[in-house]
Amino acid sequence: MLLIKNGRVIDPSSGTDAKRNIWIDRGRVTRIAPAEGPEAPPNGEALDATGLVVAPGFIDLHCHLREPGGESSETIETGTRAAARGGFTAVCPMPNTRPVNDNASVTRAILERAAAVASTHVWPIGAASLGSRGESLAEIGAMQKAGIVAVSDDGRPIPSAKLLRQVMDYCRELDLPVIDHCEDTSLFAGAVMREGRQSVRLGLRGMPAAAESIAVGRDIQVTELTGCRFHVAHLSSQASLDLVRAGKKRGLRVSCEVTPHHFTLCDEDVVYDARFKMNPPLASKEDRAALIEGLADGTVDAIATDHAPHEAATKEVEFDLAPFGITGFETALALALELVRAGKLSLLRLVELFTTGPARVLGRKRSIAPGEPADLTVFSTDHLWTFEVNQSASRSGNTPFDGRKFRGAPMFTIVAGRIAYRRGE
Amino acid sequence: MAERLRDLLSIEDLTAQQIAFLLDEAKPFQEFQRYLLKKLATLRGKTVALAFFEASTRTRISFATAASRLGADTMNLQAESSSLKKGESLLDTARTLDAMKPDCIVMRHSCSGAADFVARHLDIPVINAGDGTHEHPTQALLDALTIRDRRGTIENLNVTIIGDILHSRVARSNLHLLGKFGCRFTLCGPPMWLPREFECLGKRVRRSSKIDDALEGADVVIVLRVQQERLHEPSLPLDEYILLYQLTPERLQIAGPDALVLHPGPMIRGLEIDPAVADGPQSCVLEQVTNGLAVRMALLFVMIATGSETDDARGSAHAAH
Numbered sequence: 225m226l227l228i229k230n231g232r233v234i235d236p237s238s239g240t241d242a243k244r245n246i247w248i249d250r251g252r253v254t255r256i257a258p259a260e261g262p263e264a265p266p267n268g269e270a271l272d273a274t275g276l277v278v279a280p281g282f283i284d285l286h287c288h289l290r291e292p293g294g295e296s297s298e299t300i301e302t303g304t305r306a307a308a309r310g311g312f313t314a315v316c317p318m319p320n321t322r323p324v325n326d327n328a329s330v331t332r333a334i335l336e337r338a339a340a341v342a343s344t345h346v347w348p349i350g351a352a353s354l355g356s357r358g359e360s361l362a363e364i365g366a367m368q369k370a371g372i373v374a375v376s377d378d379g380r381p382i383p384s385a386k387l388l389r390q391v392m393d394y395c396r397e398l399d400l401p402v403i404d405h406c407e408d409t410s411l412f413a414g415a416v417m418r419e420g421r422q423s424v425r426l427g428l429r430g431m432p433a434a435a436e437s438i439a440v441g442r443d444i445q446v447t448e449l450t451g452c453r454f455h456v457a458h459l460s461s462q463a464s465l466d467l468v469r470a471g472k473k474r475g476l477r478v479s480c481e482v483t484p485h486h487f488t489l490c491d492e493d494v495v496y497d498a499r500f501k502m503n504p505p506l507a508s509k510e511d512r513a514a515l516i517e518g519l520a521d522g523t524v525d526a527i528a529t530d531h532a533p534h535e536a537a538t539k540e541v542e543f544d545l546a547p548f549g550i551t552g553f554e555t556a557l558a559l560a561l562e563l564v565r566a567g568k569l570s571l572l573r574l575v576e577l578f579t580t581g582p583a584r585v586l587g588r589k590r591s592i593a594p595g596e597p598a599d600l601t602v603f604s605t606d607h608l609w610t611f612e613v614n615q616s617a618s619r620s621g622n623t624p625f626d627g628r629k630f631r632g633a634p635m636f637t638i639v640a641g642r643i644a645y646r647r648g649e
Numbered sequence: 650m651a652e653r654l655r656d657l658l659s660i661e662d663l664t665a666q667q668i669a670f671l672l673d674e675a676k677p678f679q680e681f682q683r684y685l686l687k688k689l690a691t692l693r694g695k696t697v698a699l700a701f702f703e704a705s706t707r708t709r710i711s712f713a714t715a716a717s718r719l720g721a722d723t724m725n726l727q728a729e730s731s732s733l734k735k736g737e738s739l740l741d742t743a744r745t746l747d748a749m750k751p752d753c754i755v756m757r758h759s760c761s762g763a764a765d766f767v768a769r770h771l772d773i774p775v776i777n778a779g780d781g782t783h784e785h786p787t788q789a790l791l792d793a794l795t796i797r798d799r800r801g802t803i804e805n806l807n808v809t810i811i812g813d814i815l816h817s818r819v820a821r822s823n824l825h826l827l828g829k830f831g832c833r834f835t836l837c838g839p840p841m842w843l844p845r846e847f848e849c850l851g852k853r854v855r856r857s858s859k860i861d862d863a864l865e866g867a868d869v870v871i872v873l874r875v876q877q878e879r880l881h882e883p884s885l886p887l888d889e890y891i892l893l894y895q896l897t898p899e900r901l902q903i904a905g906p907d908a909l910v911l912h913p914g915p916m917i918r919g920l921e922i923d924p925a926v927a928d929g930p931q932s933c934v935l936e937q938v939t940n941g942l943a944v945r946m947a948l949l950f951v952m953i954a955t956g957s958e959t960d961d962a963r964g965s966a967h968a969a970h
Contacts, residue, residue, distance in 0.1 A: 428762070497769075541766075542760035542763050544761070544781070
């Protein structure tokens with residue numbers, strides 16, 4: 225038995241924002257009552273959440289746990305431990321493992337491993353095409369039976385509208401969202417950052433924002449054609465956002481996510497350090513402002529980390545030669561709180577973007593209510609701390625936020641009624 | 650004297666004072682190139698590592714000769730013979746070189762920022778001898794020295810740069826260097842090599858895709874090499890380039906008889922430049938090469954000579970008159 229006392233419960237599903245005590249037993253919330261109510265139950269632990277926010281458990285729609293095949297940079301165990309430290313109770317690993325998660329046996333292997341060692345729930349995303357090669361359909365139905373929650377060839381765009389149509393027709397009937405890494409590869413052509421003043425200054429090859437939005441436009445039209453649910457991974461430009469906004473207005477089942485690094489940094493921050501190299505690359509200042517607006521106005525459905533660990537040696541090379549991607553679990557909430565403090569995002573919206581927003585993308589519900597699974601994220605909006613990458617639970621340290629001073633952090637992460645992470649431990 | 654340079658990674662990072670200082674330091678070394686016996690003892694006992702990860706002939710020979718004429722020894726690493734081919738990382742290669750205790754590393758690499766990256770990880774001074782499409786600082790310094798010799802100043806000139814601006818580290822370094830001295834720029838080339846953002850690299854930079862317009866009023870014309878492999882990328886026919894952008898004697902007349910013509914080399918006669926212009930009185934091409942030695946000697950001298958040696962060297966370069 226667990227009691228979370230005196231917390232400020234923010235639950236977007238019911239619009240609750242009030243001081244409550246929450247009782248948890250056998251992995252579920254059993255009772256919610258005003259904070260003046262009775263004391264801790266006998267034989268149970270009571271967590272003092274005075275001054276803290278108690279939110280439904282955070283969901284990360286987009287991450288890379290690297291297992292199987294990439295265990296030198298991350299494992300399900302280390303990745304989910306980092307996720308729990310970041311306040312996440314469920315994470316959705318992309319299928320670009322080795323082997324690719326394109327069939328039920330890989331899905332099952334991931335889930336079995338997660339059941340044994342993971343600190344959070346693991347909700348795998350299956351490949352849309354075999355080997356994510358963009359040629360023919362993967363065993364999507366079998367993977368769904370094994371436990372995938374969406375399909376994507378993330379890291380690569382689905383190359384043709386024809387294949388996308390097949391995937392979408394198929395997934396509509398399975399009621400699975402299709403997530404695309406939207407990129408016109410011909411326009412991207414060897415780019416390592418966003419095209420603009422900074423790419424010209426640094427002499428690095430840039431990609432125009434249109435490399436993303438052209439693909440978003442195509443995908444939304446195929447969504448209209450098929451009626452499938454479609455989710456844009458790591459959206460990074462105003463043009464893409466406008467297309468999503470218009471698609472939503474037309475009643476299409478379109479959603480999108482934005483990463484903390486895209487709403488925090490911009491192309492002007494790029495230096496010759498591969499910790500600033502990710503795909504999509506950091507956007508222009510104007511695009512960043514549009515993304516923040518989209519987060520606030522509801523066009524963006526979720527904040528997703530795109531946590532992409534890479535071994536130090538692979539990133540400590542020439543900028544052109546380094547792999548794309550940065551880690552993100554442990555800094556996501558704190559970066560989002562920077563937007564709240566700057567007055568650009570309400571605390572309620574922030575909670576939505578980490579909870580009910582991503583849940584809705586997956587066709588799920590997320591709430592704090594009796595009978596619901598006890599997945600809760602308890603965080604402070606004031607706690608002062610410095611992110612030190614050598615303290616990270618992730619096996620990799622490829623982040624541009626090493627040494628950044630933050631205000632606000634996850635304090636307890638409760639997964640299925642257990643304390644998966646407690647700050648200070 | 651300007652503050653001591655730790656590394657030379659870009660012109661953008663230098664102040665006008667530092668640049669002027671380097672150009673002044675190069676002056677005695679310009680004289681020196683005319684001596685019968687071209688050997689100083691200034692850097693005797695010092696070692697310059699030449700790490701050329703990208704094929705280069707003139708810059709490598711220029712640095713090697715500069716080091717040798719100062720009395721320094723050189724260590725040579727060329728991509729063809731390096732362990733990079735065996736999969737060693739740049740950082741490991743650089744650390745290995747560093748462990749042989751040279752006094753500085755002169756580095757050429759095909760990736761932008763490679764010198765910056767190595768300098769960040771090693772304590773040894775790094776001289777960027779060209780990094781990708783980013784900068785080529787010593788080229789801009791030798792260009793400035795050449796212009797100053799011919800025109801008496803590098804201030805407030807009209808400079809036209811013609812060619813593949815987008816992929817040119819020479820263009821970038823020259824924009825930064827001459828821009829710090831009030832020069833006005835016209836950049837000219839095929840539109841896909843001339844992104845708008847170049848106008849942000851200086852206060853007085855404009856673009857023109859028409860060469861006649863770009864040459865109007867030019868005091869200095871810098872013709873860039875056209876790398877044939879780049880032509881495939883936007884699939885621009887070679888003949889089209891020659892027709893629209895080759896610097897011909899007729900076009901040079903638009904700029905006038907006093908305009909200087911510079912080219913960083915290697916030059917392809919009949920492509921970006923008409924042979925008559927390359928060999929004409931306005932061409933500075935061979936002076937650029939000689940000045941390259943002077944600039945690189947000055948740079949090595951400033952960067953790796955210690956205090957007392959600095960005075961000796963200045964003494965010996967002057968005494969050799």
